[in-house]
Amino acid sequence: MEKKIQYFLIMLTMLIMTVSVLSGCGKDTDNTGTTGGAVFDGEKVKIDFYVMSQCPYGTQVEDAIAPVLKTMGDAVDFELNFIGGEDESGFRSLHGESEINGDMVQLCALNVDEEKAMEMIVCMNKEPTGIPNNWQPCAESAGLDVEAVRACYEGEQGKELLRESFAKASEAGAQGSPTMFFNGEDYSGPRDSLSFQRQICNFVPGHSACADVPECATDVDCLMQTEDKIGVCVEGKCEFSDPVELNLVVLTDSDCGQECDTTQVLGVSKQLFRGMSENIVEVDSEEGKEMIEKYGIIRIPAYLFDEKVTETYAWKSNEQLQTAFEKKEDKYKLLDEATGAVKFVNEDVEKKYFEKAGITIGDGKPQIDFYVMSYCPYGNIAEEAIAPVFEELKEFAEFNPRYVIYSNYQGGGPEFCLDNGNLCSxxxxxxxxxxxREMCVNKLFGTEDWFEFAMEMNKECTYQNADSCWEDVAVGLGLDADAIAECEKNEGVELARKDKELNDIFGVSGSPTIFIEGMEYSGARSSQGYMAALCGAFDGNAPDACDNVENMESTSEAPAGACG
Incomplete structure (x- = not known):
């Protein structure tokens, strides 16, 4: 439930950080920092940024900190590192080889000249899809020694810098881009230049650049000054008003333990809606049963706000927050996908939903449903680990590849979405x-061909070129590319809608998410782990292949990360 609750937490952050966007997607300095502006002779502020060179949230903070370094660099010890890893196959990063090379060339530039390197990085960020190939013109415009950068980038030094940088990110526990620290303190505030400057001035208030910093840069600066008022930043000054009073009813089961923990959602709600009071209702009470019937509640905990919620500052100031709610009679209910609610209100409802998903408990043929994004590296690793299990059990179990699909992602525009923003990746x-296209391959040719196609696409294509790359892969595997294209054109939206409906039914929000017989799997992400779990679902009639689970050739257990 903890990973699924992030959607609502992000809604809060998007509200209070009106000039910022959250994800979630260098060389060891010599303590001189990037210089510029007046000379400062006090103790420097240590700033550490951990990013991915093609992550838009990472490039956002690089662009925002760059002008601050020009004016306050004499008071700052700034270090930029990158998030990734290395295994027997080489370096790996969330957005693939182009990002790895982008990380490397930027580290090389930082190694040559830190101040000019930041100019190069900001230049490259203007065309993120061009990273790393746009490095040379950007290096030239920044006045960098291009040949020195090239020698590092194309030689062993670049690899060593990248290896060191990844290690620093790992040591710092940085998994999301960006992860930021100011003097060792985790920073989760607004991500604009003025907010970064204000944060630095908290540590060095005597710096000349701090003299004219306003009381507030965004509403969050005012909201954080008081817990019982609504604070708004107006022309650099905070103005406060009383919050709208409203009521929240929480339908839950006090006996279901951690699965029904309401602490986080209530905490976030109290920050969003400061005039809120709450009322807890037990699911098996008469009032609870009436609520289930009246509002069509499927899962708990369920959070139902009265209509006053639409009059609040939070609601009026953030249209995207409104997408986390659905209208239910006289209430506004938080979506289950926003809160991470997974427990069905009763067994009858659970049975109906399993039937809707095509799951029949006790039919002697266990079912594994694995939800991925076609270019999420964690999802790709899960596919590769499940593939040998499919080879062992394809005659005895049902394997269903499915996809993680959002609605209104990043505003629902055509860069991410189809179907008027209802289907997004x-x-x-x-x-x-x-x-x-992978749904179409599964529908037209079956799961065996799906595995071959998906595995080959993982190797040969990327999220940046899949539309122009897939056909050669399909033809190379002997698949009918015309049939796939026709299916994509005529049936694609409907196939995606069906997967989106299943996402909503089972509260899927991250890749990979795996269910065995309708129950979410949380064991080892390895072939042995998946094989053992699926074999355990046969209820005593497991095939002979299950006798040798411990001896099967196993993939290494994958990291417990996820996209989403």
């Missing part, structure tokens, strides 16, 4: 198109 429209 995290890594862009080409990933969503590839999801659909």
């Amino acid at each position: 995290m890594h862009g429209i080409q990933e969503l198109n590839q999801d659909i």
Whole structure:
């Protein structure tokens, strides 16, 4: 439930950080920092940024900190590192080889000249899809020694810098881009230049650049000054008003433990809606049963706000927050996908939903449903680990590849979405198109061909070129590319809608999310782990292949990360 609750937490952050956007997507300095502005002779502020060179949230903070370094660099010890890893196959990063090379060339530039390197990085960020190939003109415009950068980038030094940088990010526990620290303190505030400057001035208030910093840069600066008022930043000054009073009814089961923990959602709600009071209702009480019937509640905990919620500052100031709610009679209910609610209100409802998903408990043929994004590296690793299990059990179990699909992602525009914003994918429209093509392969040719196609696409194409790359892959595997294209055109949206409906039914929000017989799997992400779990679902009639689970050739257990 903890990973699924992030959607609502992000809604809060998007509200209070009106000039910022959250994800979620260098060389060891010599303590001189990037210089500029007046000379400062006090103790420097240590700033550490951990990013991915093609992550838009990472490039956002690089662009925002760059002008601050020009004016306050004499008071700052700034270090930029990158998030990734290395295994027997080489370096790996969330957005693939182009991002790895982008990380490397930027580290090389930082190694040559830190101040000019930041100019190069900001220049490259103007065309993020061109990273790393746009490095040379950007290096030239920044006045960098291009040949020195090239020698590092194309030689062993670049690899060593990248290896060191990844290690620093790992040591810092940085998994999301960006992860930021100011003097060792985790920073989660607004991500604009003025907010970064204000944060630095908290540590060095005597710096000349701090003299004219306003009381507030965004509403969040005012909201954080008081817990019982609504604070708004007006022309650099905070203005406060009383919040709208409203009531929240929480339908839950006090006996279901951690699965029904309401602490986080209530905490976030109290920050969003400062005039809120709450009322807890037990699911098996008479009032609870009436609520289930009246509002069509499927899962708990369920959070129902009265209509006053639409009069609040939070509601009026953030249209995207409104997408986390659905109208239910005289209430506004938080979506289950926003809160991470997974427990069905009763067994009858659970049975109906399993039937809707095509799951029949006790039919002797266990079912594994694995939800991925076609270009999420964690999802790709899960596919590769499940593939040998499919080879062992394809005659005895049902394997259903499915896809993680959002609605209104990043505003629902065509860069990420189809169907008027109802069908979206995290890594862009080409990933969503590839999801659909893989659905078509599964529908037209079966799961065995799906595995071959998906594995080959993972190797040969990326989320940036899948639309132009897939056909050669399909033809190379002997698949009918024309049939796939026709299916994508005529049936694709409907296939994606069906997967989106299943996402909503089972509260799927991250890649990979795996269910065995309708129950979410949280074991080892390895072939042995998936094989053992599926074999355990046969209820005593497991095939002979299950006798040798411990001896099967196993993939290494994958990291417990996820996209989403």
